[in-house]
Amino acid sequence: MDRHQRVLTALVSAGVVAGVLAGCSSESTPVGESSSASADRTSAARTDDPKALLDAAANSTAELDSAHLQLAVTGKVPGLKATALDADVAKSPKNAAKGDATVLVGTDEVKAPFVYSDGKLYANVGGAGYLDYGDGKSIYDVTVVLDDKRGLPNILRQMAAASPATPPSAVPDPTSDVDTTAVAAQVPLQALAPILGTVPPEQQKKAVPVTAWIASDSPQRLVRLQVTPAPGAAVTIDLSKWDEPVTVSAPPAVSQPSEKPTEEPEPGQPTREKADG
Template identity: 40%
Template sequence: MKRSKRFAIASAAAVVAAAVALTGCSSSDDSSTGTPASDSGATSTLNAAADATANLTGAHLVINVEGSLQGLNASEVTADISTKPELVGEGTAVLNMGNKKVDAPFVFVDGHMYANVDDKGFLDYGEGRSIYDISKVLDAESGVPFILRNIKGAKEAGSENIDGSDTTKITGTIEAKDLSGLTGTSPQAKGLDSEIPVTVWITKDGKNNVARVSSEPAEGASLTINLSEWGKTVTVKKPADIKSPSQKPSQAPKSGEPTRNPVG
């Protein structure tokens, strides 16, 4: 009897242990969304890259947009930025203006973006959202570091050379609303409740710098951010000649008259 009792207890313990083991295995998956579990190695690399990007003091960036993204008027942005002691940057954005694309050289300094859209002279565009808010790219709370920490189902997908740097390619998904900091879309906008594919390329040189982030924020549209010259220092100056903003005329213009009158 004692032996049978001991055998029953041991059997029950084995069943419990097996149940615990099965529970531990399944907990690594996101059962609510069906997203596969991330590989531990991929997650470790993403977290290291997120730290490295959040600590960057500067970089060269190239942003390309294919298709149409709500809240983003630029199809390309090329810029050099520094984050210390304050965020500054300069570069050129290519903007969609009706049926044509126009260049908009810009300078970001003292929290303001000054841009020369279509060679009309530099104007103060505030924080620059209507051009592109470059302050978000390296921001730990809404930019590339934030995206890296929130990728689901992360898997290593081989190696690739990006602009001369050997990188590890990692694929996964991210909630569409988590990309809003880089697209300029409100996180509360409709249609951001789905998961979208994202791919990142991280350097293999031990510094874990992000060389590229590519995603598809909307159907038929893609956003690609290339980073290089990590840690570079950039010095910029406020444009010497800043035009005064135009204003609406005091009364409705007649046929053929301009709808805005320059001031200053």
């Protein structure tokens, strides 16, 4: 039984299954809240109160300057080009990331070490050498993960706004030695698009199951998030090494395509900065 099957089995046995809820809102952290006020609220969050626990996790995760990110995809998620990521991500003093990815090129999974620096993604897809992929969103926008308004903190707030139907349950994260509490809720795909990739307009309001594993001790940061965007598919994000320093610099050698593209790329295919000439 693989890791994701063990997680799902644990959730079912513990009763952590969210029912379909009628609606969601997009509440955000109050503007101007001090870090000390946020920390006080985080430490006071009750582990038997799902909304308070999710709000505390959203605030603590939003305050992170850096983290180690692992992303794993099982099944088919149509809008997602990355199937695995293992990377260090930093948002201060400016967005940066480095690590290894597995991406889809056509129907093939290809290894792609990458660096995100100074607003650009440099990736070595399939050993072809580092290329400039512009803002990198055509492959995977790894820097959005810690973003307060679009990343994991926002997803946690969306879960809190959904008034989770099931109480928190002490279901452990099977890959971490951190004590965690699990909370499940339904979240619209539109709010999940930054980490799931392109979502068709007709699917954006569809609510899908999301489970968050939150550190039981203060600060109650997010340890794991698992999304089930479709039957048989799962996207799991693990966070660790909270606020450990991350140093990123652009690769010393970056190649450009030998021929200037004459037309726009096919939808969903990686884009590259056009060659001069």
